[in-house]
Amino acid sequence: MTTGKFIRTIFFVEILKGLTLTFKSMLTPAVTRRYPKVKRPAKPGFRGLHALAKNEEGKMKCVGCGLCGAYCPSQCIHIYTTEGEDHNKVVDRYEIEVLRCVYCGFCVEACPFGAISLSEHYEYSDYSRDAFYMTKEKLLSNWDKYFAGKKGEAYYRKFWRPQSEDFTGHEGQAKFEKVKKLKVKS
């Protein structure tokens, strides 16, 4: 055993180094949050609870085409339609089993009318399974709750992919030359 190694062994050098590090981090600010009291805002484009969109007159946008249900990987969207007067489709029931949903956002991607959207809302625990069975009425009221004002359209358009510009590229794409060094580091 060399002298250096001997000294390192009897003085617990590597353990002391580790302890110094833990002691130092005791003095740095905490990275955790006191969750129910302090909430972290969801990032824009967060994939949370569903809402059915309403148009300007406050009517449901969905026409019952069934694309969302066909695309949904967990097959948790159920749509029941009937023929109304003047032979148009009437959406009688539009139901999402939220407990089976995987929040992939594919339903929004599939919808050709922008009639469904995922909201930023993610805290919806409850005591019964029925509370998670979203009916048409619940989904429409979600729109009023989470997409009040002008926010709606801009929000679900983020999910509406791909866009034409994705196939062509455009000015103003993110690139390295524009990276701002947020904190100066070595």
Added chain:
Amino acid sequence: MEHIEKTFETRELTISMGPQHPATHGVLRLVLNLDGETVVRCTPYVGYLHRGVEKLGENRTYFAALPLSDRLDYISSMNNNVGYVNAVEKLFGIEAPERAKFIRTMVAEMGRISSHIIWLGTHVLDIGATTPFLYAFREREVIMDLFEMLCGARLTVSYPRVGGVRNDISQEFLDELYDFVLDFPSKMDDYETLVTENRVWKNRTVGIGVISAEEAINWGLTGGTLRGSGVNYDVRKHAPYDVYDRVEFDVPLGKNGDCYDRYLVRIGEMRQANRIIKQCIEKLPAGPVMADAPKFTLPPKDMVLKDMEHLIHQFILITKGPTVPEGEVYMGTEVPKGELGFYFVSDGTGKPYRMRVRAPSFVHASVLPRLCEGGLIADVIANIGTIDIVLGECDR
């Protein structure tokens, strides 16, 4: 005093470790036959998390089966997604544009860091060190936040798409990622200060779970578990996909094939992953992020609103799926756990006739008896940690 002599009869003791055991990383059950502290026989039982992903994949179109791959190895879902879309693209015969490939490589390496960080935290926690676990989750949180910023989900991302990626990255994302990349090596130094030279850690891992290079190959090991034995095999180097042939990185190798060497290999891999991300940011080209292949990608949504032809196209692609060439395709990608392979048999319809997943964790779980038998029961924990299995992927 009268001397009483007794002869004790000893018997093997059978205990069941798991499926609810915090150190089995999920729902793995090991039946251990013990002679005192020594493991005589070890039998892994898998299947507690079986969801039939392969069968489910056969009932969905190639597009809609993507979220299933998130749920294989749920702590590195980004890598699974990248593996899945690469396999499907190979079957379709299309190629993603440059920018999309760079973005995919970048996010896949972020996934690798986040997976290895969890592995590091839980592996050392199993062996008794609590501090690195807490530090590891601090860094992982940064990556999760970045993923949320990127695509709106933290864990099961479903971000890459067949033919490209879901959306282009934003400048804020790039800023924050670059910031993370510059900072990360110092965080790695912190972990290494705590763990690498620690004598307790070394006593628990050096010379434990030794497997020679030849044996490792025969068992079909891949990834860090194989490279710990000194075999230079990395899918990213040997069959490059995305832009791995255009970024510089080393493949860290171990020598002895024990738990400690596998630890060093994965630590090295995290540093290399960081290097790859940095290069991807610096070289990121401008341009499209979706391939121009109208038969195989969903049409642009702004056109769907305006144009009847695109609308019809949207309906057909979503309900029936694309019309794909008949044939078989295998594509392996390097995920944090090892080589993840997707094998498709196509009969020309929009859904795969057969989808097979070659899951590294499944192969690695099979080597557990070889590593554990003859060792002590305490080392079983070290061995489970070192092969880095996730049961979601093992049971599929």
